[in-house]
Amino acid sequence: MTGLMAYVGARLEVVDPLGIIHVSELVKDFRRPKRIKGALGGLRTLVTRESVIKRAVDGIDFTVDEGEFLGYLGPNGAGKSTTIKMMTGILQPTSGKIEVAGIVPWRERQRNALNIGVVFGQKSQLWWDLPLRESLQIIGKLYAIDPARHRANVDWFVELLDLDPFFDTPVRQLSLGQRVRGDLAAAMLPEPRILFLDEPTIGLDVVAKERIRGFLSALNREAGTTVVLTTHDLDDVERLCRRIILIDGGKVTYDGDVESLKSRFVQQRRLVVKLAAGVEWRGVGIPGVAESIGDEAVELAFDPAEIQVSELITAVLADHQLTDVAIVEPELENVVHRIYASAGMA
Amino acid sequence: MTTEPRDFGREPAGRLIPWWRSYLVLLGAAWRSQFQYRANLFIMILSGVAWQGVGFAFIWVVVAKFGTIGGWSLSEIAFIYGIRLTAHGLFVVVSGRIFVLDTVIQEGEFDRYLVRPAGALAQLWNRQFYLPHLGDLLSGLVILIAAATEIPADWNVLTVGFLLLAVLSGGMIEGALQVIAASFAFRTMNTRQIRGMMDDIFSNFGGYPITIFPIAIRLILTFVIPLAFVAFFPSAVLTGRSGGLYVPEWLALMSPLAGPLLVLLAREVWRSQLKHYKSSGS
Ligand SMILES: Nc1ncnc2c1ncn2[C@@H]1O[C@H](COP(=O)(O)OP(=O)(O)O)[C@@H](O)[C@H]1O
Ligand SMILES: [Mg+2]
Numbered sequence: 001m002t003g004l005m006a007y008v009g010a011r012l013e014v015v016d017p018l019g020i021i022h023v024s025e026l027v028k029d030f031r032r033p034k035r036i037k038g039a040l041g042g043l044r045t046l047v048t049r050e051s052v053i054k055r056a057v058d059g060i061d062f063t064v065d066e067g068e069f070l071g072y073l074g075p076n077g078a079g080k081s082t083t084i085k086m087m088t089g090i091l092q093p094t095s096g097k098i099e100v101a102g103i104v105p106w107r108e109r110q111r112n113a114l115n116i117g118v119v120f121g122q123k124s125q126l127w128w129d130l131p132l133r134e135s136l137q138i139i140g141k142l143y144a145i146d147p148a149r150h151r152a153n154v155d156w157f158v159e160l161l162d163l164d165p166f167f168d169t170p171v172r173q174l175s176l177g178q179r180v181r182g183d184l185a186a187a188m189l190p191e192p193r194i195l196f197l198d199e200p201t202i203g204l205d206v207v208a209k210e211r212i213r214g215f216l217s218a219l220n221r222e223a224g225t226t227v228v229l230t231t232h233d234l235d236d237v238e239r240l241c242r243r244i245i246l247i248d249g250g251k252v253t254y255d256g257d258v259e260s261l262k263s264r265f266v267q268q269r270r271l272v273v274k275l276a277a278g279v280e281w282r283g284v285g286i287p288g289v290a291e292s293i294g295d296e297a298v299e300l301a302f303d304p305a306e307i308q309v310s311e312l313i314t315a316v317l318a319d320h321q322l323t324d325v326a327i328v329e330p331e332l333e334n335v336v337h338r339i340y341a342s343a344g345m346a
Numbered sequence: 347m348t349t350e351p352r353d354f355g356r357e358p359a360g361r362l363i364p365w366w367r368s369y370l371v372l373l374g375a376a377w378r379s380q381f382q383y384r385a386n387l388f389i390m391i392l393s394g395v396a397w398q399g400v401g402f403a404f405i406w407v408v409v410a411k412f413g414t415i416g417g418w419s420l421s422e423i424a425f426i427y428g429i430r431l432t433a434h435g436l437f438v439v440v441s442g443r444i445f446v447l448d449t450v451i452q453e454g455e456f457d458r459y460l461v462r463p464a465g466a467l468a469q470l471w472n473r474q475f476y477l478p479h480l481g482d483l484l485s486g487l488v489i490l491i492a493a494a495t496e497i498p499a500d501w502n503v504l505t506v507g508f509l510l511l512a513v514l515s516g517g518m519i520e521g522a523l524q525v526i527a528a529s530f531a532f533r534t535m536n537t538r539q540i541r542g543m544m545d546d547i548f549s550n551f552g553g554y555p556i557t558i559f560p561i562a563i564r565l566i567l568t569f570v571i572p573l574a575f576v577a578f579f580p581s582a583v584l585t586g587r588s589g590g591l592y593v594p595e596w597l598a599l600m601s602p603l604a605g606p607l608l609v610l611l612a613r614e615v616w617r618s619q620l621k622h623y624k625s626s627g628s
Pocket of ligand 1: 627
């Protein structure tokens with residue numbers, strides 16, 4: 001068995017020497033007792049012991065390189081949290097392989113824990129009745145962190161996350177944004193190589209989000225931490241992630257960088273023109289251009305592969321007097337929305 | 347003041363420590379959490395003592411009315427009660443509130459135990475320290491010591507040693523049974539009733555000589571829920587009654603081993619059930 005694992009490990013090493021997370025053909029099924037509706041439904045549910053199987057993760061493959069900042073995105077119920085729980089050792093896969101910094105997480109949960117930091121947006125890992133300062137001390141002892149390293153890290157985090165104003169307040173009295181900042185410090189104190197974040201910015205105000213983004217970006221850049229982030233906030237993604245994996249129904253639907261995602265899924269560009277006072281819209285008469293006429297401006301959607309921008313502008317100018325013209329690049333938000341919608345998930 | 351950015355390199359700062367060290371760190375954290383509320387400290391402990399005192403007073407009244415129960419005098423029954431309560435006190439003082447496992451799982455808190463380099467049970471065990479538990483231990487010790495001086499026992503190194511081991515083992519028995527019952531929460535079963543029932547049986551039957559119950563109940567309390575090993579068998583041994591029991595004498599003499607054995611069993615059950623943990627859906 002060990003021989004086999006060593007062999008697999010060696011092979012993965014050859015395939016991708018930089019990889020720090022290897023996931024292949026990963027599957028997770030949840031078995032749930034089948035609820036029977038109708039008369040005596042509850043009782044019959046108990047007696048029949050029938051169950052339905054929900055496949056939350058359905059054959060996922062990817063490799064994350066050391067130092068990457070990965071956005072792991074998808075609609076609700078896509079299987080994001082379930083994948084993260086398998087990478088962090090919380091859940092055992094139904095089948096498939098998973099290796100995080102050379103360790104099979106569910107098999108060596110505690111050793112894996114040394115290599116990873118985990119922050120779940122809605123659930124704190126801090127000691128509720130103690131101030132953040134003491135939680136960090138306890139974590140220092142639990143991980144047997146060298147005092148000098150401990151101090152240097154705490155100093156850096158206090159500055160980056162601005163923890164000072166609430167460092168000595170019991171965690172139960174902190175605002176959500178302060179608490180998440182505390183959780184980030186706690187997760188990163190043992191200098192893990194990989195940080196997993198499951199919707200860390202959910203419910204936070206703009207200022208708190210900004211601070212957290214700044215912290216994550218510095219961690220990735222300065223400390224060299226590999227980051228895996230799930231979020232519904234696409235500003236997070238545009239600001240931070242160099243690579244995106246999109247999943248839906250437990251399967252990977254896209255794996256690549258943000259720019260290619262935009263160009264691959266949204267062929268359309270939009271030309272927005274503002275007409276001078278008193279000018280009526282008469283149309284451009286080019287096939288393949290969708291016009292939508294508003295009060296202030298006219299929007300023309302077109303595919304840049306088919307129609308040249310210059311051609312379109314020339315056609316507009318031939319018939320109209322304009323005050324302004326602009327080309328709108330697709331926004332990630334619209335792109336992802338469109339992808340979800342086409343999958344019937346929006 | 348600006349701090350230097352840190353480069354964490356490829357070596358994490360943490361390492362695994364022995365289980366007993368993480369246990370102590372976590373226990374310390376739980377104690378410190380509770381002692382944040384210093385003002386409550388005294389009142390909380392007192393309320394624990396009062397609660398146990400009322401329980402004992404009830405037995406006292408019953409026994410005083412009849413003089414003896416099943417051939418056991420008032421002080422001998424107090425001795426059984428004292429062992430039971432001290433053992434219980436030891437268990438609850440070091441275990442925090444193990445019975446919250448159902449809630450801990452449902453609310454997703456258990457996930458975080460699994461992403462720390464420490465045992466999941468140790469973390470649940472030290473999730474919270476509950477001050478009234480100190481009251482249980484204190485009342486138990488007071489009753490036990492008072493009763494020990496009253497009963498016609500021959501106290502020497504051997505008997506005192508036996509008593510100490512029996513009390514420790516008693517705490518382990520209760521703890522192990524509670525862990526076994528709680529383990530089934532991983533199969534998303536509701537374990538609240540079964541654990542509540544166990545607690546009731548321990549506090550309602552634990553303070554009486556088991557021999558006053560019909561044989562069927564005696565056997566259940568010996569071999570199914572081994573309550574007899576907590577306080578009754580040790581008391582029977584120390585008051586010279588171990589010869590005439592409903593079980594062979596050696597079984598009563600071995601009662602200090604029951605705790606460690608059950609702890610080993612509980613560890614296996616916990617591990618086998620933990621495999622069924624499914625986390626909670628979002
Ligand atoms: N513990 C669980 N028990 C049963 N079903 C679950 C559990 N966790 C997740 N699921 C189901 O698996 C699917 C994926 O869930 P999840 O990974 O939480 O999705 P996401 O994080 O992408 O929103 C959903 O249909 C969810 O209901
Ligand atoms: Mg989720």
